[in-house]
Amino acid sequence: MRRLLAIAMLILGALPARAQSMRRFALIAGNDEGGDGTRRLLYARDDARKIHEILTRLGGIQTGDSELVLNGKASEVLAALGRLEQRIREAAEHHQRTALVFYYSGHSKDGALRLGSTEIPFESLKSRLAQARADVRIGIFDSCQSGAITRAKGARRAPSFEVESDAGRGAKGLVILASSAADEDSQESDQIGGSYFSHHLASGLLGDADRSGDGRVTLSEAYAYAYDRTVADTVESAAGAQHPTYSYDLAGNGDIVLTDVISRKEGILFPAQSPEGTYYLVDSRGFVSAEVIKTSSVERRIALPPGTYRVKRRLSDRLRVGEIRVASGAVAVLDESSLHDAPFSADPVKGPGRLAQISTHFSLGLAGYYQSFFDGPTRDTLFPPAGMFGIEAQIHNFLRRDWIWGFDLALGGSRSTLNLTGLNLPYRFSELTVGTSVLVEWPEGDFVPYLGARLAMVMMSRQFDDQTLPNQNFYTFSPGIVLGLKYRISRNWGITARSRVHYLLYNIEQNRSLGYWELAALLTYEM
Amino acid sequence: MKTKPAFALLLLAACGNYSNEDVEFISALPVRSELESKLPQQAGQPLTGTRQDAISVGQPSQAYIDAKSASDAFNGGLFFLLDLIDLIRQTPPSLREPDRRIWGPFPDTNNPDFVDEFVMERTQPALFDYRIEARRKDAPSSAPWVVLLTGSFHATGGARKGNGEVHLLAKAARDGGLLTPGLETLDTLYVGYVTDESPIQVNMLFVSVPNPTPTIVGYAYREYSDGHGEIDFVVVAAGGWLILGETAKWLPDGRGRADQAGLAGFFFGARGYECWDAQYLVTYSNKPWENPTVVGDPTSCPF
Numbered sequence: 001m002r003r004l005l006a007i008a009m010l011i012l013g014a015l016p017a018r019a020q021s022m023r024r025f026a027l028i029a030g031n032d033e034g035g036d037g038t039r040r041l042l043y044a045r046d047d048a049r050k051i052h053e054i055l056t057r058l059g060g061i062q063t064g065d066s067e068l069v070l071n072g073k074a075s076e077v078l079a080a081l082g083r084l085e086q087r088i089r090e091a092a093e094h095h096q097r098t099a100l101v102f103y104y105s106g107h108s109k110d111g112a113l114r115l116g117s118t119e120i121p122f123e124s125l126k127s128r129l130a131q132a133r134a135d136v137r138i139g140i141f142d143s144c145q146s147g148a149i150t151r152a153k154g155a156r157r158a159p160s161f162e163v164e165s166d167a168g169r170g171a172k173g174l175v176i177l178a179s180s181a182a183d184e185d186s187q188e189s190d191q192i193g194g195s196y197f198s199h200h201l202a203s204g205l206l207g208d209a210d211r212s213g214d215g216r217v218t219l220s221e222a223y224a225y226a227y228d229r230t231v232a233d234t235v236e237s238a239a240g241a242q243h244p245t246y247s248y249d250l251a252g253n254g255d256i257v258l259t260d261v262i263s264r265k266e267g268i269l270f271p272a273q274s275p276e277g278t279y280y281l282v283d284s285r286g287f288v289s290a291e292v293i294k295t296s297s298v299e300r301r302i303a304l305p306p307g308t309y310r311v312k313r314r315l316s317d318r319l320r321v322g323e324i325r326v327a328s329g330a331v332a333v334l335d336e337s338s339l340h341d342a343p344f345s346a347d348p349v350k351g352p353g354r355l356a357q358i359s360t361h362f363s364l365g366l367a368g369y370y371q372s373f374f375d376g377p378t379r380d381t382l383f384p385p386a387g388m389f390g391i392e393a394q395i396h397n398f399l400r401r402d403w404i405w406g407f408d409l410a411l412g413g414s415r416s417t418l419n420l421t422g423l424n425l426p427y428r429f430s431e432l433t434v435g436t437s438v439l440v441e442w443p444e445g446d447f448v449p450y451l452g453a454r455l456a457m458v459m460m461s462r463q464f465d466d467q468t469l470p471n472q473n474f475y476t477f478s479p480g481i482v483l484g485l486k487y488r489i490s491r492n493w494g495i496t497a498r499s500r501v502h503y504l505l506y507n508i509e510q511n512r513s514l515g516y517w518e519l520a521a522l523l524t525y526e527m
Numbered sequence: 528m529k530t531k532p533a534f535a536l537l538l539l540a541a542c543g544n545y546s547n548e549d550v551e552f553i554s555a556l557p558v559r560s561e562l563e564s565k566l567p568q569q570a571g572q573p574l575t576g577t578r579q580d581a582i583s584v585g586q587p588s589q590a591y592i593d594a595k596s597a598s599d600a601f602n603g604g605l606f607f608l609l610d611l612i613d614l615i616r617q618t619p620p621s622l623r624e625p626d627r628r629i630w631g632p633f634p635d636t637n638n639p640d641f642v643d644e645f646v647m648e649r650t651q652p653a654l655f656d657y658r659i660e661a662r663r664k665d666a667p668s669s670a671p672w673v674v675l676l677t678g679s680f681h682a683t684g685g686a687r688k689g690n691g692e693v694h695l696l697a698k699a700a701r702d703g704g705l706l707t708p709g710l711e712t713l714d715t716l717y718v719g720y721v722t723d724e725s726p727i728q729v730n731m732l733f734v735s736v737p738n739p740t741p742t743i744v745g746y747a748y749r750e751y752s753d754g755h756g757e758i759d760f761v762v763v764a765a766g767g768w769l770i771l772g773e774t775a776k777w778l779p780d781g782r783g784r785a786d787q788a789g790l791a792g793f794f795f796g797a798r799g800y801e802c803w804d805a806q807y808l809v810t811y812s813n814k815p816w817e818n819p820t821v822v823g824d825p826t827s828c829p830f
Contacts, residue, residue: 381547420551421653423687460545468558470617474545508546509623 023091024061025084025134026101028052029069029077032401034107034114042401043188045070047105047142047198054205055101058259058303074118077104081128088133099256100134105198108143122148130174136256138219139176142198144185146178147245173250177223179230180242187239192288197244200229203291207261207302215262215301218255229291261303268309268324269333270300279334280312284446284491301331307446311339319344362527365392365496367410369520371431378514381418382506383460384429388412392522394439404439404450418464425464432459437482448486454500455479478504486524496522544619552628552647553616554687555655555680559609561687562720562729564598564748565756567781569807582812584823588803590785594775597760601746604716604731608693611659611676615645626650635661638705643675653682653689661705673703684723692719698736712736725752754779761790769794769816781805782829787814802828 030048032041052068055061065087067080081102088098102125107114112121129137179186179197192199201222203209209217209225227244234242250256261267268281270292279292281304289309290302306328313320322339326332372385379385390410398405413430439452461473480502486494500518505511615630621644622629631644642664647657656679660672680691695716697707707713717732726749735742747759755778762771770791777783782805789797799814804827811823 382545418547418550420547420554422682422684423554425550460543462545464550468560468616469550469553470544472543472545472549474541474543476541476543505541506545507541508543509548 022097022099024059024065024099025088026055026061026066027080027084028066028103029072031071031106031115033071033116035117038107038109038114041106041188043194044105047194050202051103051198054202054259057305058261058264060260072115074115074120077115077120085132092133098134099136100132101138102129103140105142105195108146111148113143135172137174142179142186142195144180145182146186147181147184175219175250176247178245181245184242185239187234187237187242196230196233196242197226201226205259206290206304208290208292208300210261215260216257217259217261218257220255222258261301264303265331266326266329267301267303267331268326269331270294271333272297272299274334274336277313282310282312284308318342360398361396363394363396363524365522365524367392367520367522369518371516371518373514373516375514384414384416386412386414386429386431388431399438402441402443404441406437406439408435425466427462427464429462439482446488450484452482454482456502458504474508476504478502492526494524494526496524498522549620555682556612557609557691557693557720559606561722562605564601564758565750566595566598566777568595581819582809582817582822584810585808588801588807588809590775590801591783591803591807593762593773594758594785597746597758601731601748601758604733605718608695608716608718637708640664641705655680673700673705675700688723690721690723714741726750776830778829781807784828784830
């Protein structure tokens with residue numbers, strides 16, 4: 001191991017300039033669905049999102065040079081790969097050195113990636129990566145039996161790989177990392193909110209794998225770190241130990257810097273004097289953002305994005321917990337004295353955290369909104385704009401993950417005047433709506449956009465001040481679409497801005513197709 | 528094509544009476560509060576005649592009592608008509624067409640073998656005709672309807688201001704086989720009204736069936752924008768020795784004056800008048816058929 005580190009450090013001395021001159025491309029794919037004969041995964045898309053975020057923030061990959069495909073079919077993944085290959089060819093024509101990272105988290109079975117009901121055979125994908133014009137091609141597969149793709153020349157099941165040193169030329173070739181051996185399953189964990197391999201790979205890329213201490217995480221460092229941690233975490237699991245594998249065919253100056261955790265000067269610094277142990281950095285929603293193996297007298301830097309994190313260090317009889325805030329463009333230094341003792345029951349990783357986010361759970365909301373019809377004459381003579389107040393209940397992840405089935409009840413009204421020829425009739429307009437909606441949300445971070453459809457039973461009435469006129473009412477079903485953005489104030493509370501557009505068929509005098517819109521503000525509590 | 532079932536489903540699910548056109552139709556119907564006589568009356572027990580042999584200042588005004596009786600009879604006839612019409616105010620039309628609404632058929636409460644319907648048509652942009660008609664339940668759809676009530680309204684000053692008339696055709700209903708409980712002696716009740724100018728005018732005629740000749744009793748009511756009102760009617764004294772034509776006028780506070788003229792009998796052609804205060808007590812009387820002929824102060828009269 002020491003020999004390996006020494007070699008890597010020698011190599012990395014020449015890397016910064018090279019890393020900067022290499023244009024990087026990434027295709028990140030995650031798919032929870034594996035088609036017939038597989039169980040739906042819980043975290044494959046989250047793993048993909050996390051790796052994508054890290055590589056684009058710390059890996060020198062421009063946003064335009066990356067593709068993120070979530071729950072996409074094989075054709076979508078291959079199409080995205082084709083687009084990147086085209087850009088790589090264009091870059092090569094401009095004599096740019098290029099690297100392509102292909103990351104996949106999801107199902108694989110019988111020698112193929114399983115993307116929903118579609119699949120990509122390992123061999124064809126490997127062949128395509130091998131033929132890509134990029135100087136360096138890195139394939140990372142976090143899926144069951146993914147070791148099958150590394151069954152080839154150079155494939156090894158080992159804690160780390162040797163890196164050739166040839167300073168005379170730049171690195172060229174193909175490296176494939178797989179999360180498990182060909183006969184092993186890749187496991188997910190509710191506690192860490194992801195697959196073991198991707199979770200540790202991500203923690204390593206954030207800086208914990210930087211054994212050399214130079215502020216840069218290389219491919220070999222990241223693999224070695226992910227290997228050690230994955231095996232350690234799964235050795236006592238019911239499914240048995242999971243051993244990542246690799247296939248290495250990289251010639252030239254053979255290691256690649258994957259992330260630069262120092263140049264952004266943003267994150268959390270564990271000073272050398274911080275106690276050793278495993279630290280968990282948990283974001284505001286209870287997600288484990290990074291796991292840090294702190295050794296004695298060694299400084300550790302973790303390049304987390306701005307935000308507030310809870311820190312947990314597990315001792316034999318208690319926890320040490322605290323909170324640390326990372327400001328934009330600043331490095332927060334963890335002060336051991338800011339942590340306090342807490343019982344195991346106060347573990348910030350447990351409770352309504354990550355597990356709650358993906359499990360079936362309920363939320364309640366209070367909404368205030370404004371409604372108006374698009375058509376001016378309709379607003380003036382039939383249904384005036386109205387303020388509404390409502391209550392809502394939602395069940396999350398019941399129909400499927402990230403889907404919300406909601407029910408709402410709202411009451412509102414306004415005062416208006418009906419102007420007929422020579423007659424002004426003031427009246428009170430009232431409206432009661434009962435609706436159900438199916439929404440899809442994208443819980444990427446504190447801001448959660450969602451989109452969906454709604455069917456409402458709308459009951460509108462008006463009561464004229466002139467008692468000689470009858471109260472009038474109108475009942476109908478109204479389909480519509482919903483678009484919203486929720487901001488998580490805390491783990492449980494959120495505020496939401498939401499718009500709805502609905503169709504309404506008015507048929508009392510004649511059939512008229514009408515539309516109305518609503519803008520709402522909601523306060524929600526997620527249980 | 529697939530959208531058609533969804534559209535039909537929405538169509539079936541939509542219902543109600545939320546209609547501006549309905550408001551226009553209903554606004555063309557006469558409204559009780561606009562046409563009723565608003566002769567003030569004393570709170571509590573109604574004033575009753577305790578006339579002494581000789582008229583005197585401070586005694587209950589017989590002229591007011593006669594006016595009140597006339598006002599009550601006028602309102603009774605008016606309310607009977609409007610009750611028939613008001614039945615449809617709270618009921619959505621059974622049929623809506625661009626210039627036509629139909630309510631019913633409904634069971635006829637007085638005639639179990641009959642059904643009624645209310646038909647209202649807009650014959651011109653501001654002219655509405657309406658009618659209540661009845662037909663035997665088992666009559667074929669081509670059978671004619673018996674018209675019980677007809678009305679019309681010409682909106683000249685907006686949706687609710689204009690002139691109109693309502694006719695209750697009691698004899699025609701009986702001729703058509705319907706029972707008209709309480710109206711056996713009535714041939715026709717006419718009500719005509721004008722609401723687009725001051726005074727609002729309402730004229731009412733009760734025409735009885737011939738016995739042997741028809742009897743016609745009429746009222747003419749006027750209501751001015753300043754709140755004062757008038758009603759014309761005929762008073763027949765007990766025994767029929769005196770028949771007076773009377774025009775009673777009043778202020779919103781209750782004070783009033785009745786001008787009377789002998790229409791038949793010994794005092795034919797004679798004229799007189801009586802005034803009362805806000806308590807409906809005589810303040811002045813000048814009538815040749817009373818004794819004494821003149822009592823009180825004529826300056827106490829509000830008109």
